[in-house]
Amino acid sequence: MTGRPRQPRLPHLRRPLRPIRPFRPPFRRRAAAERRWWLTGLRVRLTAAFLAVALLASVLASGISYVLVRRSMLAAAQDTALTEVREIIARTVPDRIPPDTTDVLAADLMRRLYASDDRRLAYAGPMAWQGPIVLPSFPRGGEDPAAPREEREPVADAVLHVPVTQEFAQRAAHGMVFQRVVRDGRPYLLIGAQAGEQMGEQAEGAEAQRTTPPIVFVSVDLGREARQLRSFTRSLLIADAAALAFALLLALLAARGVLRPVRRLGRAARALGDGDLATRVPARGRDELADLARTFNATAQALERTVTELRAMDAASRRFVADVSHELRTPLTAMLAVTDVLTEDGGRDGAGGTAARLVAAETRRLGALVDHLIEISRFDAGAAVLQLDDVLLGEAVAGTLAARGQTGRVTVTGPDELVVRLDPRRFDVIVANLVGNALKHGAPPVRLDYGPAARDARSGVVLTVTDGGPGIPADVLPVVFDRFVKAEAARTRSEGSGLGLAIARENAVLHGGTLEAANASDGGAVFTLWLPTAEQEDA
Amino acid sequence: MRNTTAAAVAALVLLAATACGIRPTGVISAGSKPIAGNRPGPITLYLLKDGRLTPVQRPGLPDHGTLAIPQLGVPLTVEERRRGLTTRVPRVRLTPDPVTIVAEGELEPSTLLEVTAGEKRRWSRAALAQLACTAEQIQGVRRTTLRIEPGEDSGVIRSYLSTTRQEPPPDATHLLLTCAAFADLK
Numbered sequence: 256m257t258g259r260p261r262q263p264r265l266p267h268l269r270r271p272l273r274p275i276r277p278f279r280p281p282f283r284r285r286a287a288a289e290r291r292w293w294l295t296g297l298r299v300r301l302t303a304a305f306l307a308v309a310l311l312a313s314v315l316a317s318g319i320s321y322v323l324v325r326r327s328m329l330a331a332a333q334d335t336a337l338t339e340v341r342e343i344i345a346r347t348v349p350d351r352i353p354p355d356t357t358d359v360l361a362a363d364l365m366r367r368l369y370a371s372d373d374r375r376l377a378y379a380g381p382m383a384w385q386g387p388i389v390l391p392s393f394p395r396g397g398e399d400p401a402a403p404r405e406e407r408e409p410v411a412d413a414v415l416h417v418p419v420t421q422e423f424a425q426r427a428a429h430g431m432v433f434q435r436v437v438r439d440g441r442p443y444l445l446i447g448a449q450a451g452e453q454m455g456e457q458a459e460g461a462e463a464q465r466t467t468p469p470i471v472f473v474s475v476d477l478g479r480e481a482r483q484l485r486s487f488t489r490s491l492l493i494a495d496a497a498a499l500a501f502a503l504l505l506a507l508l509a510a511r512g513v514l515r516p517v518r519r520l521g522r523a524a525r526a527l528g529d530g531d532l533a534t535r536v537p538a539r540g541r542d543e544l545a546d547l548a549r550t551f552n553a554t555a556q557a558l559e560r561t562v563t564e565l566r567a568m569d570a571a572s573r574r575f576v577a578d579v580s581h582e583l584r585t586p587l588t589a590m591l592a593v594t595d596v597l598t599e600d601g602g603r604d605g606a607g608g609t610a611a612r613l614v615a616a617e618t619r620r621l622g623a624l625v626d627h628l629i630e631i632s633r634f635d636a637g638a639a640v641l642q643l644d645d646v647l648l649g650e651a652v653a654g655t656l657a658a659r660g661q662t663g664r665v666t667v668t669g670p671d672e673l674v675v676r677l678d679p680r681r682f683d684v685i686v687a688n689l690v691g692n693a694l695k696h697g698a699p700p701v702r703l704d705y706g707p708a709a710r711d712a713r714s715g716v717v718l719t720v721t722d723g724g725p726g727i728p729a730d731v732l733p734v735v736f737d738r739f740v741k742a743e744a745a746r747t748r749s750e751g752s753g754l755g756l757a758i759a760r761e762n763a764v765l766h767g768g769t770l771e772a773a774n775a776s777d778g779g780a781v782f783t784l785w786l787p788t789a790e791q792e793d794a
Numbered sequence: 795m796r797n798t799t800a801a802a803v804a805a806l807v808l809l810a811a812t813a814c815g816i817r818p819t820g821v822i823s824a825g826s827k828p829i830a831g832n833r834p835g836p837i838t839l840y841l842l843k844d845g846r847l848t849p850v851q852r853p854g855l856p857d858h859g860t861l862a863i864p865q866l867g868v869p870l871t872v873e874e875r876r877r878g879l880t881t882r883v884p885r886v887r888l889t890p891d892p893v894t895i896v897a898e899g900e901l902e903p904s905t906l907l908e909v910t911a912g913e914k915r916r917w918s919r920a921a922l923a924q925l926a927c928t929a930e931q932i933q934g935v936r937r938t939t940l941r942i943e944p945g946e947d948s949g950v951i952r953s954y955l956s957t958t959r960q961e962p963p964p965d966a967t968h969l970l971l972t973c974a975a976f977a978d979l980k
Contacts, residue, residue, distance in 0.1 A: 351853035
């Protein structure tokens with residue numbers, strides 16, 4: 256707040272203007288809102304996006320590397336096995352085969368294929384010139400292909416790890432073939448081959464059969480490769496998990512970096528809304544959020560300047576009214592005295608007397624108006640103070656009516672011995688204004704009812720003034736407590752100052768109570784005053 | 795958006811889970827047949843042509859130096875029969891058993907080839923000649939014996955013993971064969 260308001264000349268205006276304090280939402284409600292955002296909030300969304308990207312990237316990378324590694328690993332194992340088998344066959348089988356030596360060659364082949372690798376099992380058998388190929392029997396009774404090497408002998412019908420199909424054998428008779436087979440969850444490489452074409456004399460039928468090289472089936476246990484692959488998978492999973500954890504950390508950091516300025520802006524905006532116009536946020540950095548913060552600061556500054564100017568103007572105008580009223584009172588007091596003398600001294604009749612009475616009446620009205628203005632400017636200045644006292648409500652009402660000579664014109668209903676703690680002078684002003692208003696603008700019968708009534712779990716008293724008039728016009732009803740509002744626009748020259756209801760309302764609010772206007776169902780205006788009986792914090 | 799991401803992640807995980815490990819394949823070709831690349835030296839067998847001993851060559855097998863002996867026991871090839879060759883060796887499984895010995899008066903070790911006939915058959919003189927001369931063609935073989943059952947027939951063996959002036963072996967099982975004793979058949 257720039258520039259404190261000029262020190263008022265009048266002692267009752269010394270209190271500074273209260274800042275406007277609109278309704279501030281309780282903290283609990285904000286916390287609930289933040290809890291509700293938790294699942295859809297920026298932090299979760301940022302983290303989820305980060306994690307999704309990291310997961311996708313790591314899964315893709317590991318998937319690709321897994322596939323590549325598996326391919327090269329299997330290719331290496333297969334190539335090695337195929338090359339070895341090919342070499343052993345080439346070394347063992349001669350280009351020309353003596354007759355009837357297939358079993359000798361088969362035994363040689365098996366012995367050599369067995370000897371060079373203990374992960375390998377081999378079968379070599381005669382190759383029928385026509386008809387189905389004799390396959391190694393599988394499984395041979397009682398023999399376990401996975402049994403330790405020294406327990407097995409390379410025999411003619413040696414068992415392989417896996418059975419061989421006729422299709423595989425047929426293709427093996429025409430060229431080297433291999434197949435990966437999984438049996439009981441363990442992978443094996445099955446290789447089939449037959450030594451090359453026979454050179455030299457090629458006889459027909461049975462004679463050719465005598466010099467046909469044997470067909471060879473080899474099965475290689477790929478358990479080692481499977482194990483390596485499993486450990487590679489494990490490493491990949493660990494690496495992926497680490498990458499995810501790292502991504503989570505980064506996501507939380509990034510979310511924090513974004514959310515902190517946002518939270519700061521939110522807090523500042525709330526503080527601004529709560530009336531703290533001096534709120535500013537630090538605008539660091541060059542990003543959009545810093546730009547937003549700068550915009551916020553500029554807005555807050557403009558708002559502060561405007562509001563301060565408005566307040567200063569408002570205060571100045573109110574002070575002007577108060578000053579004018581006070582300045583008017585002194586001459587008015589003198590005028591009142593003079594007009595009283597004039598009406599008494601001046602001719603009781605004649606034009607002079609009438610003029611004097613008219614002047615006296617108008618001067619009194621002017622005095623009342625000035626008094627009301629002073630009263631209302633005290634409320635505006637916040638200088639009005641309650642002078643609380645225990646009051647017998649019935650007596651107070653009766654006193655008010657009696658003082659204004661209205662006792663007989665109002666029907667009063669209420670408990671006799673209701674004692675309420677309130678400011679008697681202000682209560683008198685309220686009741687007098689309400690009753691006077693009812694008598695002046697409404698029509699008889701005017702009723703005044705009072706009694707104890709609790710509102711919002713606070714004990715209090717309620718007082719209603721009802722008249723039998725036409726009621727308050729609908730367009731006036733919302734503004735009936737505003738200053739200088741009159742029900743009949745045409746009736747500009749009425750007895751009232753136009754401030755009575757406004758002052759009554761200010762007094763009710765000062766007590767912590769309410770004053771409401773409504774129309775009864777039968778047409779009359781109903782003014783309801785409610786005052787709390789408990790101690791007020793404002794008091 | 796969350797749903798799509800979750801579906802994509804689930805699909806990836808499912809794919810990774812099902813594609814893990816070593817997958818079975820179909821039958822895959824790995825190139826042409828292995829070429830039989832070994833070229834061992836030929837072996838020499840003595841067959842008969844018009845009752846005369848005739849050396850004939852057959853392909854050998856690597857690391858089977860004494861292959862000529864069991865080859866004597868298998869039928870002749872079509873080609874050999876077409877050339878008018880015959881054999882008198884009975885069709886039995888002949889198992890050569892080389893024993894390294896050092897003969898009297900010699901410094902170099904030499905091989906004694908003990909041949910065992912799988913079955914009891916009649917051995918003609920020509921058959922003995924084929925076996926003796928074929929065995930002597932094998933590199934390193936100095937002496938050859940045929941293990942025969944004691945008390946086995948025969949006039950052929952007795953006459954062979956007398957022509958070679960051999961004493962009948964004490965257990966009458968090992969018959970010492972020399973190609974030179976059959977010079978008349980060459």
